[in-house]
Amino acid sequence: MTISAQYHSGIATSVAYRDGAGVNPQNSAREILPKEIALSLQALILNSHPALLCASGVSTKISRTEISMNLQEILKSLEKPVKHKIFVSYHHKLDQEYYDAFSTKFHDTYESIHDASLDSEIDSDDVDYVLRRIREEYITGTSCTVVLIGAETYQRKYIDWEIKATLDKEHALLGIYLPSAPRTENRISVPGRLHDNIQSGYAVFTSWENATESPESLEKYVAEAKSKYKSLIVNSREKKKRNG
Structure with a gap:
């Protein structure tokens, strides 16, 4: 040659x-x-x-x-830029357009991993088996889970399980409430397990507008979530058995 x-x-x-x-x-x-x-x-x-x-x-x-x-x-x-992997938990039926917008906007910075609709892929009523599949096939290899909170997110059992699997692995947790998130007297309805960790100070919580303002904005919130002490994790809530 x-x-x-x-x-x-x-x-x-x-x-x-x-x-x-x-x-x-x-x-x-x-x-x-x-x-x-x-x-x-x-x-x-x-x-x-x-x-x-x-x-x-x-x-x-x-x-x-x-x-x-x-x-x-x-x-x-x-050299190709290194993309950090994040897991995105969301309600596929109602909030797919927000996930698509999120993934497109931050494509150059993050590799967004999602569950590809666990309802259809994992046909089992065994909660521990499903949790293990979530940990091994989706959460492993990522460092932060982003929960997109829409109209019915707080009711979805798989989102509760994904948050639990995230906390089991002591990964960072970031909640982003969408414009469609339900509000009652200036309070936003979020999944119970996420609420526990917002209250403890472990999870970071912000709006869709703030998080998606720029790649630097999302990077700031992810970095903040990663900086939290693991001792703040609260994961004792009983696993959600059904939607609603």
Whole structure:
């Protein structure tokens, strides 16, 4: 395999490799340069003497330091941003549009995991079995559970179980009440287990408008939820056996 590079005034303008099928130096480094090739190229150049590389017919002396800096920029551009995984608990029938909007808005920052409608996927009346499935297949690998609170969220047994599974694993808990959340005398109806942890100071509670104002806003609330002491967790409430 032959590796070639073009430089102009000390800046790497394109890097490509040839495997016998020809080379297209016009392609971007992100499209054609695997990280292994970049590392090999860096090692090859840094282990040799400074070279005279020709760019547009003009010979330019490139220092090893400049080459190293240019290659580091290329490697950095190849790295994908890390997405933090969060579990989103919500009532699928009534609040799907809010989940879709949430997932779309924060797609670049968070990987939203949801239960894909447990009512149809896990056909069992065994609460402990369902809780284990929730923990193993949905909660594990995430660090925070976001509960979207709509008109009937507080009545749903699976949401209670998802909150319980979250607290069993001592993950962060963030409640976001939607515009459709029921209100009585300026009080918002939330799932009982979430209420217990709002009262204890473990769960963070905010509005849809505040949480979705910007990626930075949601990040602030998630970070606050993650900072809470585990000793504040309250998870002694009896498991909800039915909806309503």
